[in-house]
Amino acid sequence: MQRARDFGMTSCHTCELLLRVPSHRHTHCPRCGAKVHVRKRNSIGATWAFLLAAMLMYLPANLLPVMTTVYLGSGQPDTIMSGVIYLFINGEWPLALIVFVASILIPLLKMIALTYLLISVQRRSSFQHRQRARLYRITELVGRWSMVDIFVVALLVALVQVGSIASVYPGAGARAFAAVVILTMLAVMSFDPRLIWDEKKETGDRNG
Amino acid sequence: MNDLEPVQRPERYLACRECDGLQRLPQLAPGQRARCPRCGARLARNPVGGLDRLFALNVTALLLLVLANAFPFMMMEMQGRLQSTTLIGASAALYQAGMGELAVAVLIATVVGPALIVVSMLYVLTGLRFGWRAPLLRTVLTWISHLVPWSMLDVFMLGVLVAFVKLEGMAEVVIGPALYAFLALILVSAASLSAFEPRLLWEKLAREKL
């Protein structure tokens, strides 16, 4: 199958009108007014920047407590992992599994997947296009579910405010964890999946 | 494919947004969707019911949104003290606990995002249906697609479930009336998003010179 790029054309990212766009330059879509580039501008650089920032936040997100429960005067800090373990030992293992996948596995796999996609695109790999395209699509789809733990913290903080008996406070880990989720979402949005299909032989600038 | 045809008749063609594969715009019956034969991405769809159904879904969503925000959706009784929370209450609690930026993120994901999507959809659809040349119509239609990933009511619902299980151990937890509105809202929003095909709206916008 030929690419629109081979015809000197591109679909407008906003309204999908097929347009003639000179490579390395941009044009304005006559239908919606959006600025149209052949490929997302500086896609690889921006994706790396968001991804590295997310990796940096991943450690504090998992090591620092996301919340502290003060019960009858004594405080109990909870990390993401200890929250999963709590659910598990209380017999709620289906829920424990869901939270483990959403909070720990998905962010980790997402960062590995993006790293792999970035490196393969930079090396102009022609390996398994379709599988890599699917990997990108799954990464895009599941990312937001990692926010679930932030919502749990918000709910517990809002509900457990029984003065001296029991109170829940958000911890610094929650801030770092939300940053990881948001940064990886931004990384996925910056990545241009069309780069996966750009073949080795061409000489054009991938960042259009 | 004739080498010049896509250039001469671009309106008959479409480039896949995920692999740039150039192909003929598929002719779809209502309810049908087409996938890109090369990369498997969704290429186009022709939602059943067109704009009228999308409009009705968003009017319903607006009503549910008001209900879901007006009443508490979760209550907890501990040592004789009753504590309840609304959607906005969850963000407010984070703000009061000194986590302003986290409060903003939760507020966008649960209140501002979903509300902006529904209101923007109704604004654009009103313009399109009644031929009203609304100001900023193009801008509003453009930002709907950007807002969608940040609206996380479905994820929040999973959070409610987890919080419910965690609290059950130490207190009496009751589900509030807003939770039912909230569940319905998630279903209606999902239906609305699957009926939302921006390309068709842009085509109509251009056709009617709005």
Ligand SMILES: [Zn+2]
């Ligand atoms: Zn356009």
Ligand SMILES: [Zn+2]
């Ligand atoms: Zn494709």
